[in-house]
Amino acid sequence: xxxxxxxxxxxxxxxxxxxxxxxxxxxxxxxxxxxxxxxxxxxxxxxxxxxxxxxxxxxxxxxxxxxxxxxxxxxxxxxxxxxxxxxxxxxxxxxxxxxxxxxxxxxxxxxxxxxxxxxxxxxxxxxxxxxxxxxxxxxxxxxxxxxxxxxxxxxxxxxxxxxxxxxxxxxxxxxxxxxxxxxxxxxxxxxxxxxxxxxxxxxxxxxxxxxxxxxxxxxxxxxxxxxxxxxxxxxxxxxxxxxxxxxxxxxxxxxxxxxxxxxxxxxxxxxxxxxxxxxxxxxxxxxxxxxxxxxxxxxxxxxxxxxxxxxxxxxxxxxxxxxxxxxxxxxxxxxxxxx
Amino acid sequence: xxxxxxxxxxxxxxxxxxxxxxxxxxxxxxxxxxxxxxxxxxxxxxxxxxxxxxxxxxxxxxxxxxxxxxxxxxxxxxxxxxxxxxxxxxxxxxxxxxxxxxxxxxxxxxxxxxxxxxxxxxxxxxxxxxxxxxxxxxxxxxxxxxxxxxxxxxxxxxxxxxxxxxxxxxxxxxxxxxxxxxxxxxxxxxxxxxxxxxxxxxxxxxxxxxxxxxxxxxxxxxxxxxxxxxxxxxxxxxxxxxxxxxxxxxxxxxxxxxxxxxxxxxxxxxxxxxxxxxxxxxxxxxxxxxxxxxxxxxxxxxxxxxxxxxxxxxxxxxxxxxxxxxxxxxxxxxxxxxx
DNA sequence: GCTAAAAATACAATCGATTGTAAAAATATG
DNA sequence: CATATTTTTACAATCGATTGTATTTTTAGC
Numbered sequence: 001x002x003x004x005x006x007x008x009x010x011x012x013x014x015x016x017x018x019x020x021x022x023x024x025x026x027x028x029x030x031x032x033x034x035x036x037x038x039x040x041x042x043x044x045x046x047x048x049x050x051x052x053x054x055x056x057x058x059x060x061x062x063x064x065x066x067x068x069x070x071x072x073x074x075x076x077x078x079x080x081x082x083x084x085x086x087x088x089x090x091x092x093x094x095x096x097x098x099x100x101x102x103x104x105x106x107x108x109x110x111x112x113x114x115x116x117x118x119x120x121x122x123x124x125x126x127x128x129x130x131x132x133x134x135x136x137x138x139x140x141x142x143x144x145x146x147x148x149x150x151x152x153x154x155x156x157x158x159x160x161x162x163x164x165x166x167x168x169x170x171x172x173x174x175x176x177x178x179x180x181x182x183x184x185x186x187x188x189x190x191x192x193x194x195x196x197x198x199x200x201x202x203x204x205x206x207x208x209x210x211x212x213x214x215x216x217x218x219x220x221x222x223x224x225x226x227x228x229x230x231x232x233x234x235x236x237x238x239x240x241x242x243x244x245x246x247x248x249x250x251x252x253x254x255x256x257x258x259x260x261x262x263x264x265x266x267x268x269x270x271x272x273x274x275x276x277x278x279x280x281x282x283x284x285x286x287x288x289x290x291x292x293x294x295x296x297x298x299x300x301x302x303x304x305x306x307x308x309x310x311x312x313x314x315x316x317x318x319x320x321x322x323x324x325x326x327x328x329x330x331x332x333x334x335x336x337x338x339x
Numbered sequence: 340x341x342x343x344x345x346x347x348x349x350x351x352x353x354x355x356x357x358x359x360x361x362x363x364x365x366x367x368x369x370x371x372x373x374x375x376x377x378x379x380x381x382x383x384x385x386x387x388x389x390x391x392x393x394x395x396x397x398x399x400x401x402x403x404x405x406x407x408x409x410x411x412x413x414x415x416x417x418x419x420x421x422x423x424x425x426x427x428x429x430x431x432x433x434x435x436x437x438x439x440x441x442x443x444x445x446x447x448x449x450x451x452x453x454x455x456x457x458x459x460x461x462x463x464x465x466x467x468x469x470x471x472x473x474x475x476x477x478x479x480x481x482x483x484x485x486x487x488x489x490x491x492x493x494x495x496x497x498x499x500x501x502x503x504x505x506x507x508x509x510x511x512x513x514x515x516x517x518x519x520x521x522x523x524x525x526x527x528x529x530x531x532x533x534x535x536x537x538x539x540x541x542x543x544x545x546x547x548x549x550x551x552x553x554x555x556x557x558x559x560x561x562x563x564x565x566x567x568x569x570x571x572x573x574x575x576x577x578x579x580x581x582x583x584x585x586x587x588x589x590x591x592x593x594x595x596x597x598x599x600x601x602x603x604x605x606x607x608x609x610x611x612x613x614x615x616x617x618x619x620x621x622x623x624x625x626x627x628x629x630x631x632x633x634x635x636x637x638x639x640x641x642x643x644x645x646x647x648x649x650x651x652x653x654x655x656x657x658x659x660x661x662x663x664x665x666x667x668x669x670x671x672x673x674x675x676x677x678x
Numbered sequence: 679g680c681t682a683a684a685a686a687t688a689c690a691a692t693c694g695a696t697t698g699t700a701a702a703a704a705t706a707t708g
Numbered sequence: 709c710a711t712a713t714t715t716t717t718a719c720a721a722t723c724g725a726t727t728g729t730a731t732t733t734t735t736a737g738c
Contacts, residue, residue: 005694016718021695031716046479051454052400056391057723071419071435077411084437091450095434098423112432115390140385255624257625285594287626311696340725344724355688358726364697370686 001248004047013041024049031333064091064308069101069150069224074280075297076124079103079148082301083122090118090309103128104254109135120144120308122301123153125219127190127223146306149295150195159306159322166196168293168328169202170276172247175291175330177210179338181245181273185218187232187257196249203247205213218243222253229256230263237264244272245336251276251292258286258335273336276296288334295328341493343386345512352380363388376562377648383615394456402432403647404452406462408440408489413619414636415463418487421640429648431458449473459483459647461640464491466529466562475665481522483650487643488634489532500643504534507632508541511614512585513670516549518613518677520584520612524557526571526596535588538616542586557582561592568595569602576603583611583673590615590622590631595675598627627673634667 006024010017015034023030023038024047028149030038055061066083068076080096087094095118106126113121114137121138122131123145132155138145139157142215176184185202189196200219207214217240222228229248236243248254254276258268266272268288276292283290303324345363349356354373362377363386367376382384385393394400406424407415419435423591426433438445445465452460453476460477462484475482478496486499515523524543528535539558540667546553561567568587569629573584587593592613597607605611607627615622615631621628642663 002394007694007698008727016696017695018719019717021697028715034716046476048450048476049454049457050395050694051451052391052456053397053723054696055723056389056395057694057696061391069418071410072413072416074411077409081409096437109388112390115388117389118390137387140727141387149698208723234700240671282621282624285598285621285625340684342724345726346724356725357727358687359688360727361687364726369688389724392693394693395695396724396726398693631737 004045004138005050006047007039009045012045013037015249016161017115024321053131059092059117061117061119062091063095063116063118064120064122064305064312065097065109065116065118067097067099067106067109067113067125069099069100069124069126071096072095075149078297079124079304080182082298082303083305084301085298086302086305086309088318090313094200094307099126101126107134108182110137114138114141115145115231118143119312122304122308124148124150125193127193130192144308144314146304146308146311148300150193153194156321158320159304159307159324161300161307161324161326162195163300163326163328165198165328168201168204168277168295169199169247170206170258171202171328171330172199172293173203173206174210176245176247176273176275176336177206177212179269179273179336180244181338182212183218183240184212184214184216184245184247185220185240185243186238187220187222187229187246187248187253189224191221198250204258213221222249224250224253226252226256229245229253229258230260231256233257233260233318234264239246245274246272247275247277249277250279251273251278251290254290254292254335255282255286258288258290269334269338273280273338275336278333282332283331288337291333291336292331294331296326301328343384344389345386345519348377348380348384349385351384351615359520368534369610387568398456400432400456400458400674401430401591402434402455402457403459403461403644404434404436404448404457404465406436406438406445406448408438408461408463410435410437413463413486413621414617414634417636418463418643421642422644424637424647425641427646430646430653433584438465438576439464440467446473449476453480453482457482457537458651459485461485461647462489463487463489464532466532469531482568483647484642484654485647485650489534493534494541497659498643498663499647500639500646500663500665501534502634502639502665502667504537504667505541505544505617507634508538508586509545510541510667510669511538511616511632512542512545513549514671515584515586515612515614515675516545516551518584518608518675520677521551521581522557522579522583523551523553523586524559524575524579524582525553526559526561526568526587526592528561528563530560538588561588563589563592563632565591565595565598568592568597569599570595572596572599573603584613585606585611586614586616590617590619590629593631593674594621594625594627597627597629608673608675608677612677614675618670622670623672626678630672630675631670632667633664633670639665 007018010020023035034277079266097109145158151160186199279292283292345356345359349359362374465555484497489500527539559571618631618633622631
């Protein structure tokens with residue numbers, strides 16, 4: 001069977017391949033009659049443009065790479081939805097990759113995307129990503145890079161779309177305070193990630209503003225797994241007896257905590273009220289339903305993608321180090337609804 | 340700044356680019372000393388192989404495309420985990436795409452993957468996919484294709500890795516029967532998809548084998564959304580009063596049904612027992628926890644990918660129309676635990 | 679030290695599409 | 709009808725890497 005390249009088409013019509021190429025790209029340099037002829041023949045021969053060749057020649061792939069820790073996390077799959085929407089609108093393709101929270105996977109992915117000459121990269125870094133040496137390659141190859149949500153500092157050539165985690169942490173904590181909680185603990189995330197540092201800072205700020213104790217005993221580190229939440233409540237109640245509220249760095253930990261508390265015979269929210277973070281779908285379904293902070297993943301994804309596309313098709317000079325911050329919002333549910 | 344191609348490296352070392360290429364590919368045709376020299380220079384110049392050019396020339400991309408309805412569905416993200424594991428082992432890259440249950444998106448994705456010259460495609464089709472005309476392109480371009488889970492019939496050139504949905508439906512239904520249910524309804528999925536037809540057939544078979552009524556009133560079609568389950572229970576209890584068990588085609592519908600039943604004042608499992616399908620993580624967390632059927636997504640993904648890779652690197656002739664069937668297993672939880 | 683064999687490198691074509699420019703064909707102008 | 713102008717098509721280089729073959733260099737053997 002023939003391969004069906006523009007050259008095959010050209011040969012079979014006894015014309016030049018450059019004319020075929022132009023016809024297939026609907027160039028005004030080719031007259032209507034010839035175009036029709038070529039298009040018909042192309043269809044007939046089952047022609048399929050070879051994007052490798054085309055991209056190589058044009059030095060442009062019309063493709064952006066997206067790197068997230070895990071596609072199964074609801075927050076990330078909604079950012080991806082937003083990204084794909086924005087990308088599709090401008091005729092760009094999206095390659096989705098997951099680092100599975102591993103730095104070495106993230107490095108391999110970046111390397112591969114750059115080798116495949118994507119036009120730009122959107123990334124939400126892994127928990128293991130402390131610095132961006134592997135991302136500097138993007139600057140070297142002049143590939144625009146935009147962080148969303150989980151970012152790292154000090155990469156001046158990139159843009160970022162973030163949510164105001166400080167505000168989220170503040171609002172979550174203050175909500176518990178307003179519900180009457182006096183001794184509120186915080187289960188935090190990996191301390192190398194800015195977002196968790198900021199949620200923690202928001203917690204601290206709210207506690208201080210209301211003159212509540214927030215010492216080390218009340219702040220327990222987790223690695224964001226459900227099992228962490230389960231174990232941490234036991235530890236917490238062991239060291240600090242009279243906790244009446246917990247703000248968790250994400251919903252999974254919050255759910256683990258709820259299960260742990262139930263196992264310890266505590267009732268939610270009356271003994272201890274809980275607030276999570278992320279508004280995972282499960283937070284609405286469990287019982288009691290979980291009060292949480294919604295981040296609007298789709299907007300984040302859309303905005304990040306739009307920013308990236310602006311850099312790719314930059315009319316003006318490179319827009320460096322631009323930051324957009326979105327404000328998350330509290331979703332009140334039963335887990336904090338104290339009488 | 341220079342582009343850093345093999346030609347740049349060659350020029351700066353005053354040797355030929357073919358030698359550089361061979362050195363970078365660790366060919367035995369280049370002696371150690373030159374290799375070292377070239378590698379050093381390449382690193383120094385920040386060389387990055389252009390995979391577009393390489394793949395074009397080699398006519399091979401070392402990449403497979405994966406198409407799933409939605410990456411956020413737990414079952415699919417676990418198949419993807421299995422796929423990536425198997426692909427990585429053989430040095431293949433994976434491009435993940437989601438059809439979002441839309442045929443036209445699925446078509447665009449297939450087209451794009453083929454244009455990008457992936458070495459093979461793994462697909463679990465959308466709900467709208469009734470026939471495989473867009474997939475026939477794979478045969479035309481000689482691109483191996485393997486279905487997993489959601490497949491369509493009559494595409495003889497492809498392989499498939501399925502689960503025994505008939506058995507799953509049978510086991511789920513029989514479980515309810517053994518738990519003492521007499522009038523069991525089934526909320527089914529889109530009837531164009533084989534898997535839902537098979538689950539339904541399994542349900543029917545179990546009911547018949549135990550001489551239980553299974554007429555049309557008991558079989559209600561859903562489009563697999565939580566909201567469907569919620570609405571369907573009301574409808575069901577309206578038309579058929581004394582239902583005491585429901586087997587749902589997936590977990591989401593089951594959860595909707597549970598919520599609907601609670602809203603109607605029914606208790607689970609005592610008034611009505613429920614069984615879902617898929618073992619989504621949420622099924623373990625809700626209360627009562629949901630009895631369901633586990634499909635072992637990771638194995639499916641791994642096996643499908645291995646089958647595809649075998650076709651890509653086919654030693655023997657094309658293995659066509661091979662089918663592997665996995666047996667799903669029942670996970671007993673509270674939603675069916677009648678006294 | 680000289681030829682034969684082996685090792686290392688250079689040359690050149692190729693993958694498929696794109697694109698600037700030259701050439702040819704069609705049309706317009708006087 | 710001859711020339712100028714415009715349209716259409718052909719030629720040829722290019723993107724960056726790979727690879728079969730030819731050539732040169734090195735090593736071996738005597």
